[in-house]
Amino acid sequence: MILPEAPPDFRSGFVAILGRPNVGKSTLVNRLVGEKVAITAPTAQTTRNRLRGILTLPTAQIVLVDTPGIHKPQHRLGEVLVHNARRAAASADGILFLVDGSVEAGSGDRFIAESLKGLPTPLWLVLNKIDQRSARRADLIRESYRTLFDPPVELREVSALKGTGIESLLADVINRLPRGPYYYPPELFTDQPERFIMGELVREQVLLATREEIPHSVAVVIERVEEGEQLTRVLATILVERDSQKGILIGKEGQMLKSIGTKARTQMQKLVGHKVFLQLFVKVKERWRQSDATLKDLGYRRED
Numbered sequence: 306m307i308l309p310e311a312p313p314d315f316r317s318g319f320v321a322i323l324g325r326p327n328v329g330k331s332t333l334v335n336r337l338v339g340e341k342v343a344i345t346a347p348t349a350q351t352t353r354n355r356l357r358g359i360l361t362l363p364t365a366q367i368v369l370v371d372t373p374g375i376h377k378p379q380h381r382l383g384e385v386l387v388h389n390a391r392r393a394a395a396s397a398d399g400i401l402f403l404v405d406g407s408v409e410a411g412s413g414d415r416f417i418a419e420s421l422k423g424l425p426t427p428l429w430l431v432l433n434k435i436d437q438r439s440a441r442r443a444d445l446i447r448e449s450y451r452t453l454f455d456p457p458v459e460l461r462e463v464s465a466l467k468g469t470g471i472e473s474l475l476a477d478v479i480n481r482l483p484r485g486p487y488y489y490p491p492e493l494f495t496d497q498p499e500r501f502i503m504g505e506l507v508r509e510q511v512l513l514a515t516r517e518e519i520p521h522s523v524a525v526v527i528e529r530v531e532e533g534e535q536l537t538r539v540l541a542t543i544l545v546e547r548d549s550q551k552g553i554l555i556g557k558e559g560q561m562l563k564s565i566g567t568k569a570r571t572q573m574q575k576l577v578g579h580k581v582f583l584q585l586f587v588k589v590k591e592r593w594r595q596s597d598a599t600l601k602d603l604g605y606r607r608e609d
């Protein structure tokens with residue numbers, strides 16, 4: 306990897322984005338980077354792997370580390386996710402603790418605030434989704450989050466979806482970054498290989514199509530990518546845990562799978578810049594979330 310030499314006053318660093326599931330972490334990363342790096346969905350626990358979005362400006366480079374939502378773990382996959390999120394925070398140059406600012410603080414936010422106490426890293430408490438907040442309750446909500454930290458931390462209000470408050474948050478974060486080098490080539494906006502993003506684009510459509518019925522037991526394996534000049538062929542398998550889930554995903558006369566495939570293909574075409582031919586299969590693999598070997602195969606590593 307060849308990196309340009311940074312000017313003398315260049316600032317750079319890693320900024321971890323933490324928060325409960327579904328507060329808008331991936332939306333914020335995409336908004337800051339200006340590209341679709343992370344998938345988003347209305348169901349909780351969309352993000353599974355630590356994913357980096359890279360924003361390079363003339364004066365700074367910020368590597369945003371999007372972490373899976375933190376919550377009390379209930380299974381092996383959950384434990385790996387929480388462990389990795391905490392670790393990302395401890396080694397970062399800045400932390401954006403994102404919360405749902407359209408409602409008051411809850412016990413999940415308190416759990417995270419507790420685990421961040423004592424870290425010397427600059428921390429911003431970012432109230433997201435203010436576009437959804439009723440003006441009448443704004444003070445009450447703000448106050449409920451202020452009580453999470455003593456001494457208080459910097460509080461910011463944004464809408465990752467609409468873009469409100471993003472510029473000034475970004476300027477603040479850059480100001481607090483140390484002087485440093487380029488960590489990635491300036492033209493890169495994510496550290497993830499194309500294959501991984503392709504798998505995520507399929508998973509995103511599965512989550513959007515099925516909502517609560519399936520999400521936690523789905524994984525997508527990109528089996529083969531054949532890249533041509535004008536056309537890229539992609540073969541992908543969607544893994545589920547039960548036959549019933551397979552049935553839901555395929556749908557009546559294959560309609561559900563067809564619709565997922567069409568939408569994922571459209572997104573993939575944006576990614577690769579030309580036509581994509583996508584073949585999708587659904588396979589049942591019982592209890593894959595409990596199996597360390599399968600988790601490893603799918604790329605969910607514990608990061609030590």
Ligand SMILES: Nc1nc2c(ncn2[C@@H]2O[C@H](COP(=O)(O)OP(=O)(O)OP(=O)(O)O)[C@@H](O)[C@H]2O)c(=O)[nH]1
Pocket residue numbers: 324325326327328329330331332333344345346347348349350351352353372373374375433434435436437463464465466467
């Ligand atoms: N109204 C509103 N909705 C938002 C905003 N930011 C995110 N959302 C929505 O909230 C939902 C969850 O967003 P994600 O970005 O996937 O949340 P996440 O925190 O990455 O979720 P996990 O990956 O599950 O931890 C999506 O439906 C988003 O469109 C916002 O500023 N305003």
